[in-house]
Amino acid sequence: MSATFTDTATLASDGTVGVVIEGKSPRQLAWMRFRRDKFALAAAGVILFYIFAAAFAPVICAVLGISPYELDGDALNDFGLPKGAFGGISSEHWLGVEPGTGRDILARLLYGARVSLLVGFLGTLLTTTIGVMIGIFAGYRRGKVDAVVGRFMDLTLAFPSFLLIIALTRPFTQRLESLGVPEGNPARLTYIVLVLATFGWVYVARVVRGQTLSLREREFVEAARASGAGTGHIVFKQLLPNLWAPVIVIVSLSLPGYVATESTLSFLGLGMLPPAASWGVMLGDSVKYYRADPTYLFIPGVALIVLVLAFNILGDAVRDALDPKADRQTL
Amino acid sequence: MKQAALEAHNVIKYFPTGHSGILGRPTNEVKAVDGVSFSIAHGETLGVVGESGCGKSTLARVVTRLIDATSGEILMDGESISHLSGKSLRIARRKLQMIFQDPYASLNPRHSVGQIISSPLSVQGISPPQGVKARVQELMELVGLNPEHYNRYPHEFSGGQRQRIGIARALVLEPTVLVADEPVSALDVSIQAQILNLLETLQAELGLTYMFIAHDLSVVRHIADNVAVMYLGKIVEMGSAQSVYTQPGHPYTSALLSAVPVADPTRRGRDGRIRLEGDVPSPIDPPSGCRFRTRCWKATDLCASTEPLLADQGNGHLVACHFPMETPVTLGNTQP
Ligand SMILES: Nc1ncnc2c1ncn2[C@@H]1O[C@H](COP(=O)(O)OP(=O)(O)OP(=O)(O)O)[C@@H](O)[C@H]1O
Ligand code: SF4
Ligand SMILES: [Mg+2]
Numbered sequence: 206m207s208a209t210f211t212d213t214a215t216l217a218s219d220g221t222v223g224v225v226i227e228g229k230s231p232r233q234l235a236w237m238r239f240r241r242d243k244f245a246l247a248a249a250g251v252i253l254f255y256i257f258a259a260a261f262a263p264v265i266c267a268v269l270g271i272s273p274y275e276l277d278g279d280a281l282n283d284f285g286l287p288k289g290a291f292g293g294i295s296s297e298h299w300l301g302v303e304p305g306t307g308r309d310i311l312a313r314l315l316y317g318a319r320v321s322l323l324v325g326f327l328g329t330l331l332t333t334t335i336g337v338m339i340g341i342f343a344g345y346r347r348g349k350v351d352a353v354v355g356r357f358m359d360l361t362l363a364f365p366s367f368l369l370i371i372a373l374t375r376p377f378t379q380r381l382e383s384l385g386v387p388e389g390n391p392a393r394l395t396y397i398v399l400v401l402a403t404f405g406w407v408y409v410a411r412v413v414r415g416q417t418l419s420l421r422e423r424e425f426v427e428a429a430r431a432s433g434a435g436t437g438h439i440v441f442k443q444l445l446p447n448l449w450a451p452v453i454v455i456v457s458l459s460l461p462g463y464v465a466t467e468s469t470l471s472f473l474g475l476g477m478l479p480p481a482a483s484w485g486v487m488l489g490d491s492v493k494y495y496r497a498d499p500t501y502l503f504i505p506g507v508a509l510i511v512l513v514l515a516f517n518i519l520g521d522a523v524r525d526a527l528d529p530k531a532d533r534q535t536l
Numbered sequence: 537m538k539q540a541a542l543e544a545h546n547v548i549k550y551f552p553t554g555h556s557g558i559l560g561r562p563t564n565e566v567k568a569v570d571g572v573s574f575s576i577a578h579g580e581t582l583g584v585v586g587e588s589g590c591g592k593s594t595l596a597r598v599v600t601r602l603i604d605a606t607s608g609e610i611l612m613d614g615e616s617i618s619h620l621s622g623k624s625l626r627i628a629r630r631k632l633q634m635i636f637q638d639p640y641a642s643l644n645p646r647h648s649v650g651q652i653i654s655s656p657l658s659v660q661g662i663s664p665p666q667g668v669k670a671r672v673q674e675l676m677e678l679v680g681l682n683p684e685h686y687n688r689y690p691h692e693f694s695g696g697q698r699q700r701i702g703i704a705r706a707l708v709l710e711p712t713v714l715v716a717d718e719p720v721s722a723l724d725v726s727i728q729a730q731i732l733n734l735l736e737t738l739q740a741e742l743g744l745t746y747m748f749i750a751h752d753l754s755v756v757r758h759i760a761d762n763v764a765v766m767y768l769g770k771i772v773e774m775g776s777a778q779s780v781y782t783q784p785g786h787p788y789t790s791a792l793l794s795a796v797p798v799a800d801p802t803r804r805g806r807d808g809r810i811r812l813e814g815d816v817p818s819p820i821d822p823p824s825g826c827r828f829r830t831r832c833w834k835a836t837d838l839c840a841s842t843e844p845l846l847a848d849q850g851n852g853h854l855v856a857c858h859f860p861m862e863t864p865v866t867l868g869n870t871q872p
Contacts, residue, residue, distance in 0.1 A: 424642035432656035446646035529689035
């Protein structure tokens with residue numbers, strides 16, 4: 206695999222040099238590059254672990270005999286703080302209990318992961334899809350379409366989005382409920398995801414638009430057109446493969462942001478309603494006790510930071526693995 | 537006369553320019569190609585030569601229907617392809633393929649060589665009897681690439697090898713006409729010859745017809761049967777290579793020929809070499825009458841008032857000049 210390239214036709218055309226080694230397909234190569242990256246594997250492992258824990262939260266809780274809602278007054282002292290060191294960590298409550306209620310933190314963390322990951326993944330899926338579609342559309346059509354989309358993006362960015370999110374929570378969730386979304390947390394979750402998409406697509410679209418504008422001028426697009434390709438082929442087969450890298454970077458950076466937005470909203474009392482657990486609810490609640498019971502703040506905080514880190518590492522690794530310029534010789 | 541493989545009839549391409557804002561109207565036009573006609577017989581090569589910005593690439597893109605002409609007609613085997621669209625255009629494209637100038641930008645960096653060369657097949661919905669991979673590897677061998685490199689990416693190849701990939705891609709649909717837009721000008725001189733030889737070999741083996749664009753006459757000298765010299769969107773001289781090279785009729789052609797490096801060192805630096813003064817005028821507002829008059833040492837009032845039309849100087853050698861060169865200035869320098 207390490208033949209030096211010269212431009213002599215002889216080397217290439219006689220075809221008898223060496224044994225015929227079948228090259229690896231692009232996908233196999235990407236997978237090989239990914240597998241070499243230990244950090245990436247660890248990050249992927251962490252994310253899979255989170256997903257697994259969130260998906261099987263009820264099962265895990267049942268097995269461990271814990272519940273996110275069950276109050277345990279016995280675990281608290283007279284001040285309502287967890288008995289024992291480190292937030293009441295014990296064989297019964299592995300990560301301690303919540304001050305004031307005595308609810309099991311591990312159980313709440315597991316259930317909270319469901320909300321946080323759901324918001325993160327749905328938000329990412331929606332923003333990325335909308336952002337990539339609008340970005341390609343604007344960049345590919347250029348001209349007036351691009352100008353109109355551009356103004357629209359500026360407008361979205363200029364919006365005092367956070368104020369709006371806060372102001373519209375109540376009317377919008379009510380509207381969603383009247384449209385048949387189950388009342389309470391499902392409606393609020395839907396609202397958060399929709400809000401994330403409404404304001405988040407712009408960041409994806411801006412990058413995709415810029416890339417598309419420059420890519421579409423490249424001769425390989427003309428070459429595709431000369432071979433008879435239509436817009437579909439050019440967008441999906443020629444442009445998209447060149448857009449994944451920047452999109453993956455934005456996604457890996459924005460997904461943790463979405464989880465954080467849910468946390469912020471819950472912290473402000475606009476996210477999940479009690480007694481439901483989410484990492485945002487937990488963080489918001491724990492701040493009240495940060496002196497008396499720092500462990501309570503520490504646990505959801507670390508859970509969030511690890512998730513954010515894992516996504517960033519994974520995003521970088523996937524981008525690198527997909528880059529055909531990665532050195533073949535070192536495989 | 538034999539049916540021409542590729543013909544252009546009075547092709548015009550103006551680009552609107554000078555947009556302002558969303559509702560801005562185009563205020564001007566770039567007259568990139570302004571009334572070009574030619575015809576290429578089967579198996580022959582027309583070399584199209586001219587300075588940068590004279591409209592060669594635009595002509596190539598109009599001919600290959602990558603952009604729509606403002607007016608004029610493109611014919612293949614006597615049938616117009618100018619009004620084809622949709623499926624019929626896609627099918628017509630099989631016979632008319634293009635080789636691009638930039639061996640880096642013309643290959644998708646995220647596609648392997650196999651994907652690049654086979655892409656036209658999938659676009660056209662053609663499945664070769666021997667299978668896609670076998671067909672692609674066959675072509676790779678034909679253009680002098682190692683078929684084992686099927687799964688490699690463009691960046692792993694040198695400029696010359698990349699251009700071979702581009703040629704294989706252009707050949708995969710079995711075209712009869714290839715339009716090559718400066719296919720070697722981005723390459724090292726040593727490699728230029730290899731690619732030119734390859735194109736010549738392919739032409740002989742596959743009976744291809746070429747429209748071969750270059751910015752100087754020396755490149756097309758070998759390969760062209762006929763040569764067209766372009767200046768500011770117009771053909772100013774066209775004829776058999778032999779006749780254009782030895783008896784250039786247009787002052788511009790003589791100037792270009794005297795810029796051609798001469799192989800024989802004893803003949804270099806002789807007097808009678810013409811240097812072109814000044815820049816090419818803007819194609820937005822070309823000079824009246826003869827477009828070359830701002831740089832022509834023979835220009836008179838007639839040249840400013842009346843546009844010279846292409847006129848036969850004998851043997852089908854066309855020259856658009858009121859005062860064609862009678863004694864070719866550089867004849868001594870350029871005879872093989
Ligand atoms: N899409 C376009 N819009 C506006 N003007 C254009 C466009 N494409 C080309 N032009 C203009 O048309 C003229 C001819 O350009 P073209 O690329 O055809 O020249 P060329 O002979 O191929 O030059 P080069 O040797 O640099 O490739 C130039 O003045 C160029 O600026
Ligand atoms: S027509 Fe006049 S200006 Fe034009 S090339 Fe001939 S002599 Fe020169
Ligand atoms: Mg050009």
